[in-house]
Amino acid sequence: QQQQQQQRQRQQQRPRQQQQQQQHQQPPQQRPQPRGPREQRQSGQSSQESEPAPPPRPTLSLTSASERQRQLAIHQFTAGDLHRAVRTLLSSGIYRAESFADLLAEAQEKFPDGASPAFGSASAAHLTQQALAVLQVDLTDILDTTSLIQAIKRYSSFAGTDDQGWRIRQHLSPLSSHPAALKLYCKHILQGVLLGQMPDLLIPALSAIRRGGRFIPLSKGADKPGLRPIVIGSAHRRLATKLALAAIRSFLDQHFLSSHPRAIQFGLDRDGCLKFSQTVSALLPLHARGDDEDVANPTVLVSLDAKNAFNSLDRQALFDAIEGRASRDYFDGSITEGASLPSCEHLRLFASYLSSYYGDAADLRLFHKSQSASVQCTSGVCQGDVPSSVFFCHSIHPLLLHIAELFPSVRVLAYADNVVLVGPLEDAVAATSAMKKYMVADLKLEIQPRESKVYIPSWHQHPDLSQLKKSLKRRLKTSACSCFVLLEALFTFCQ
Known part of the structure; x- marks a missing residue:
């Protein structure tokens, strides 16, 4: 039996040896080339042979980046968003400095020192229980789940993350399939943002971090040197303020466009x-x-x-305009202390938000390669x-x-x-x-x-x-x- 088994093995090996000898006898140019994984897959079923080869991976270069920028602008223009298309074309990307120390120095220059403003009775600390109850009812109507789902969908999947790594569409879209969770999120998170009722108010260091965000230094362009400081705050903060602004948009338009026939914004x-x-x-x-x-x-x-301009604005003037009352004289005494200021009363919905997020210093986090630093913001x-x-x-x-x-x-x-x-x-x-x-x-x-x-x-x-x-x-x-x-x-x- 062993002899028969050895004989069968020799018979099976003989065709392989003959095939190898024939291959060695062929001229070099006629020898079959070794086949890679793609050719081996194509030699199988006929349906696989008809599949086109995947396109080569594009190289990351300045040319391809500018082309992507152009294609994005075309897409935005086709969708009817002319403003965003122009902004995309004019964007010059991240600001480049010679060293991190230079970048940090230029970033800090963008935020001049400013005194902490004083808010009046409209701030979170001075809200009466009756006023708070009325405001909560208004916010319940504004922060409804339908508007929240629509706002989440409007954010791009590639939108920048906040300082905690949250990306609105990616991390909050799962809430859409859970109505009860959406209601709890609106009531306890988004309302808390607008009412200034955050749990870290008694810890100054945590409050400064919450008021701040991720600091992104954008370039202004070759024709206008310098950096443009962009701050991405908390994802919950962005959602809450976006919904609140949408609710009072018509009143703001009327205030800026119709309050005076010769002064229009x-x-x-x-x-x-x-x-x-x-x-x-x-x-x-x-x-x-x-x-x-x-x-x-x-x-x-x-x-x-x-x-x-945005980062230098006096915060006391900002607070006075929101409250509609001057805490000091303005315009050489044309508006005296205690007098009323032109104001959109519906914007007082943000009074508690302002006192909570702009009432003191904010800690902005600047990242550059493997380094990071804190930039203090006390004005604007x-x-x-x-x-x-x-x-x-x-x-x-x-x-x-x-x-x-x-x-x-x-x-x-x-x-x-x-x-x-x-x-x-x-x-x-x-x-x-x-x-x-x-x-x-x-x-x-x-x-x-x-x-x-x-x-x-x-x-x-x-x-x-x-x-x-x-x-x-x-x-x-x-x-x-x-x-x-x-x-x-x-x-x-x-x-």
């Missing part, structure tokens, strides 16, 4: 930037007359640029906080209304921190001077003359343009516009 509108530029262009004369009267006092456009509003634009626009609105009242021939338009004055040269220069004075004294905002611009349409038809420039420069030396850039053509507001 467009910062909250979906296409606010476009409407802002179109309105300014419509206010300029279609045909410059070029006569003596127009040359002596032509219609001009003055664009004002504030330095580090954090860019990246959902209601930050609303808070900023609401804080400067009393000043815009005051300038419009002081100078009846001047129209005041604003888009976030971009303010434009349109009117006769003499009045526009005087309004600019007053604007600069009050911004520094009452809002802690500083105008950058070299970044501000003046545009005069009638210059295009005037024969002696050089003489006009000399005359205007002599005239402006004694005014707040002495260092302003004089434009030959209307600039693009979208940039």
